[in-house]
Amino acid sequence: MTDETEKLPISSHLEELRQTLLWSLVGLIAGVVVAVFFVNPILSFLTQPIGGLQNLQAIEVTETMSVYMRVALLGGLIIALPWIVYQILRFVGKGLKPKERKGIYLALPFAVLLFLSGVGFAFYVMLPASLGFFQEILDVTTSIRLKSYISFTTNILFWIGISFQLPLVFFVLTKIGIVNPKLLIKGWRVAIVAIAVLAAVITPTGDPINMLIFMLPLFVLYLLSILLSAIASKPTKTE
Numbered sequence: 001m002t003d004e005t006e007k008l009p010i011s012s013h014l015e016e017l018r019q020t021l022l023w024s025l026v027g028l029i030a031g032v033v034v035a036v037f038f039v040n041p042i043l044s045f046l047t048q049p050i051g052g053l054q055n056l057q058a059i060e061v062t063e064t065m066s067v068y069m070r071v072a073l074l075g076g077l078i079i080a081l082p083w084i085v086y087q088i089l090r091f092v093g094k095g096l097k098p099k100e101r102k103g104i105y106l107a108l109p110f111a112v113l114l115f116l117s118g119v120g121f122a123f124y125v126m127l128p129a130s131l132g133f134f135q136e137i138l139d140v141t142t143s144i145r146l147k148s149y150i151s152f153t154t155n156i157l158f159w160i161g162i163s164f165q166l167p168l169v170f171f172v173l174t175k176i177g178i179v180n181p182k183l184l185i186k187g188w189r190v191a192i193v194a195i196a197v198l199a200a201v202i203t204p205t206g207d208p209i210n211m212l213i214f215m216l217p218l219f220v221l222y223l224l225s226i227l228l229s230a231i232a233s234k235p236t237k238t239e
Helices: 002-036 039-046 063-093 098-106 108-136 146-163 166-175 181-186 188-202 208-233
Strands: none
Touching: 002 039, 002 063, 039 063, 039 146, 063 098, 063 108, 063 146, 098 108, 108 146, 108 166, 108 208, 146 188, 146 208, 166 208, 181 188, 181 208, 188 208
16 A cells, blocks of 8 residues: 555656647647748748849758748747747746745746747847858858758757746756755866857857857856845745
C-alpha cells in the first residue's frame, strides 16, 4: 500500500507532463495553421534586408515548398508562444504556493516580450551586420539562394529570441529553489565564458565583432536575471 501511494505522485506528475506536452503541441499545430495564411507577408518582411524576394534564387524543385513550410513553422511557433509558455508555467506552478504560482503566471507576458525583443534585436542588428560581413568579405558578386537565406535568417531569429528568455528562466528556477541570487553573482565569470561559447555557436559569422554584438545584450540579460532572481527569492508576507 505504501509503495502504491509513493508511486502515485510520480505517475501523476508524468501524466501532467504528458498533458502539458500534448496541449503545447496542439497549440503549435493551431499556430502553424494560422501562419500558413500569412507566409507571403512574412517572407516579404524577412527578405527586406536583402532587398526583397526578387533578389533571391531557387535552384531545387522543392526549394520553395520547404521554405514555405519552414516559415509557416516559425510563424506558428511565434503565434503559439504565449500558449506554450502558459502550459509550461502551469505545469511548474503546480508545485508552488498560490502566491508563488501567481508570480509565475505574471511572467507569461514577459516571456513573450523577451522573445519578441530577441527577434527584433536579431532582425534589426544581428542580421544586417552578418549579411554585410558575408557579402563584403570578398569582392565578388553573390547570388543568394532562397533556401539558404531563409534558413540562415530563421535560425538567427529563433535562437536569439530563445536566448532572450534567460531572465525569465532564472526567475522560475529561483522560485522553485534551484538557484539563488548569491549563486548567480558568484558565478558571473562562468556566465561570461558560457555567454561567449553561446555567442560563438549562435553567431553565424563567428567573427569577434558580431560575437561582441550578441554578447553585450546577453550579459545585460544575465544582470537582469540576477535582479529578477533577487525579487523571486524574497519571502512573502505570509512566510
